[in-house]
Structure formats: structure tokens, C-alpha cells
Amino acid sequence: xxxxxxxxxxxxxxxxxxxxxxxxxxxxxxxxxxxxxxxxxxxxxxxxxxxxxxxxxxxxxxxxxxxxxxxxxxxxxxxxxxxxxxxxxxxxxxxxxxxxxxxxxxxxxxxxxxxxxxxxxxxxxxxxxxxxxxxxxxxxxxxxxxxxxxxxxxxxxxxxxxxxxxxxxxxxxxxxxxxxxxxxxxxxxxxxxxxxxxxxxxxxxxxxxxxxxxxxxxxxxxxxxxxxxxxxxxxxxxxxxxxxxxxxxxxxxxxxxxxxxxxxxxxxxxxxxxxxxxxxxxxxxxxxxxxxxxxxxxxxxxxxxxxxxxxxxxxxxxxxxxxxxxxxxxxxxxxxxxxxxxxxxxxxxxxxxxxxxxxxxxxxx
Numbered sequence: 177x178x179x180x181x182x183x184x185x186x187x188x189x190x191x192x193x194x195x196x197x198x199x200x201x202x203x204x205x206x207x208x209x210x211x212x213x214x215x216x217x218x219x220x221x222x223x224x225x226x227x228x229x230x231x232x233x234x235x236x237x238x239x240x241x242x243x244x245x246x247x248x249x250x251x252x253x254x255x256x257x258x259x260x261x262x263x264x265x266x267x268x269x270x271x272x273x274x275x276x277x278x279x280x281x282x283x284x285x286x287x288x289x290x291x292x293x294x295x296x297x298x299x300x301x302x303x304x305x306x307x308x309x310x311x312x313x314x315x316x317x318x319x320x321x322x323x324x325x326x327x328x329x330x331x332x333x334x335x336x337x338x339x340x341x342x343x344x345x346x347x348x349x350x351x352x353x354x355x356x357x358x359x360x361x362x363x364x365x366x367x368x369x370x371x372x373x374x375x376x377x378x379x380x381x382x383x384x385x386x387x388x389x390x391x392x393x394x395x396x397x398x399x400x401x402x403x404x405x406x407x408x409x410x411x412x413x414x415x416x417x418x419x420x421x422x423x424x425x426x427x428x429x430x431x432x433x434x435x436x437x438x439x440x441x442x443x444x445x446x447x448x449x450x451x452x453x454x455x456x457x458x459x460x461x462x463x464x465x466x467x468x469x470x471x472x473x474x475x476x477x478x479x480x481x482x483x484x485x486x487x488x489x490x491x492x493x494x495x496x497x498x499x500x501x502x503x504x505x506x507x508x509x510x511x512x513x514x515x516x517x518x519x520x521x522x523x524x525x526x527x528x529x530x531x532x533x534x535x536x537x538x539x540x541x
Contacts, residue, residue: 236285237308243295243319246400253280261292295319298372325402326371332409333479343367348379375399384409385453387443410478415451418463420488431464
């Protein structure tokens with residue numbers, strides 16, 4: 177699927193998820209893709225020691241360090257960031273940085289004492305306490321990251337490819353906080369990018385375009401494995417045109433509003449050829465040109481990119497001059513506002529108009 181062939185693949189339900197072991201040879205899988213927060217491989221003796229951190233007259237001890245994705249895995253050869261801190265906070269309340277290194281396995285010269293060592297691999301990391309003895313051998317420090325890789329992609333409909341510049345992913349923690357939100361791990365991840373994460377479950381939000389095509393999925397990252405996930409979007413790319421005749425030239429200076437079946441606006445544009453990515457469903461395209469409004473209903477089918485033409489004959493009916501008006505009754509004696517012509521008042525009926533006509537013994541009682 178993505179050109180990684182030497183490893184077994186297992187299909188799961190998102191659209192496709194692939195797990196592969198990251199052993200000595202499998203680490204090369206990371207090199208085939210653009211990576212986040214990667215660092216170039218550097219020699220072992222790449223440690224930086226902060227000035228003034230090595231006490232005078234104190235014999236420094238050599239401390240070798242390496243990191244592994246799993247306890248039984250091979251050492252990670254590149255992409256690591258090492259940090260050694262003093263356990264005693266400084267005046268600013270932070271732990272002072274003693275030394276740092278980037279690349280693969282590292283070697284530090286440290287004075288005897290206690291330290292905190294942190295190693296990060298992308299968004300994965302591990303921290304441990306280190307004690308450097310005054311005498312005797314110093315064991316190699318092996319840090320287990322318990323980490324894997326995640327590579328994301330997406331299709332539209334069944335298998336329609338989506339341009340990479342139309343896709344973005346955000347990675348969130350699986351736990352929901354008290355405020356109902358999830359913690360953001362990484363935002364705006366491009367497709368075909370390896371994200372290095374600690375093992376666990378992550379909530380992935382995939383956005384296709386910038387309107388309403390959003391898919392969410394929970395994905396499990398396993399330690400020592402590269403997880404490839406292809407998410408299936410139920411959306412399509414739609415191009416709108418206002419034309420005088422079917423298949424005609426698009427009319428410029430047209431303002432567009434796209435409404436859902438419920439009447440909610442999801443997109444607006446002023447263009448002859450606006451293009452939007454919309455989730456599948458029913459919509460109405462409303463075009464405004466030279467004080468006239470045209471409208472057409474249409475349906476978006478997942479994976480089927482298409483043009484929607486709105487004909488100028490599809491003009492919305494305008495309100496006529498003789499439309500009914502609502503008249504509010506004004507109590508008698510209310511003064512007429514300035515500049516307003518008072519409405520004519522019908523004369524009261526006379527007694528003769530009220531008395532029935534027809535005989536002498538007719539009475540009003």
C-alpha cells in the first residue's frame with residue numbers, strides 16, 4: 177500500500193490499518209516517509225555539557241546510554257533527543273539542564289551523583305533516575321520507550337484518492353477530561369507522515385477540506401510496530417457554476433451560499449468557480465448575481481467529485497407589489513406620527529340605518 181513490503185500486514189476496520197514490527201531492519205520503514213521532529217544521525221560522542229556544570233577537581237565518569245522501542249528490541253539508531261537534569265531545582269523552580277545529545281546512542285561524562293535522564297523519540301519519551309557512583313563500573317543505561325509509529329492517510333468514498341494538501345489530521349488522547357475535552361497531542365499532521373507515539377489508544381480527527389467533512393476514529397498504537405491507518409471519508413469535492421444555459425460559461429461576480437437540508441449555512445464564497453468539499457447529503461446552492469437570486473438543490477455522493485450548475489432560469493420568486501400587509505390597530509385618540517398620512521375613518525351609521533325597515537311594531541328591544 178505504501179511501499180513497505182518486507183513485513184506482514186493485517187487489515188483492520190477503519191478502512192485499513194497495518195501493523196509491522198520495528199526490529200533491526202524494520203526501523204528502515206521510518207526512513208521511507210517524512211517524519212515529525214526527526215533529527216539527523218550523529219556520532220556517539222555528541223553530548224553537550226552545560227558550562228560550569230562539571231565541578232573542578234572531580235573525576236568525570238563515562239556513562240553510555242541507548243534507547244529501545246521495546247524491552248527486547250534493538251537500539252534506536254537515530255531520531256533520539258537526550259537530556260540530563262540535576263535533581264535539585266534552581267532559583268526559577270526548574271531542574272537545571274546538565275547535558276544533552278541528539279541522534280542515536282549517546283555517551284556522557286558526568287560527575288558522581290544523582291541525575292534525571294529523559295529521552296524522547298518524536299512524541300514518545302521516557303524518564304528515569306540515574307546514580308553515577310564514585311568508583312566501580314558504570315553500567316550502560318538502557319531506556320525502554322514503549323513506543324511505536326503511526327502513519328495516517330485517507331480516501332474519499334470507497335477508494336478515491338485525496339490530494340495531500342486537502343487533508344489534515346489531529347491526534348488527541350483517548351481520555352476525556354472533566355471539561356469534556358480531550359488533550360491535544362499533535363495538530364495539523366500531514367498524510368504519509370510517521371508520528372512517533374507512546375503505545376496506547378489515540379483519538380484521531382481527520383479533516384478533508386475546510387467545510388464539514390470530518391471523521392473521527394480511535395486507533396491503537398502498539399510498541400515496536402508501525403501502525404498504518406487509512407480513514408474513509410464520506411464526502412466529495414463540488415465545484416459550483418452559475419450559467420445561463422447548461423454547459424455554458426460560468427458567470428463572474430457571483431456570491432454563493434451553500435445550505436444544508438435543514439437550512440444551515442456551511443460555506444460561502446464570491447467566485448465564478450468556487451470549489452468546496454462537502455460531507456455526503458442534501459444541500460441547496462444559492463447564487464446571488466446583480467440583485468437576483470438563483471437556487472438549486474443537489475445531493476453529494478461520497479467519492480463522486482462533480483460540478484453543480486445553477487441555471488439563471490432557476491430564479492427564486494420575488495415578493496409582488498400587491499403582497500398582503502399586516503396592519504396593527506391603533507387605539508382611538510392616539511396622535512398620528514409626524515409625516516404619516518392618517519388613515520380615512522368610516523362615518524358612524526345613522527339611526528335609520530340601524531332600525532330594521534319593515535313595520536310599525538318592529539322594535540329594537
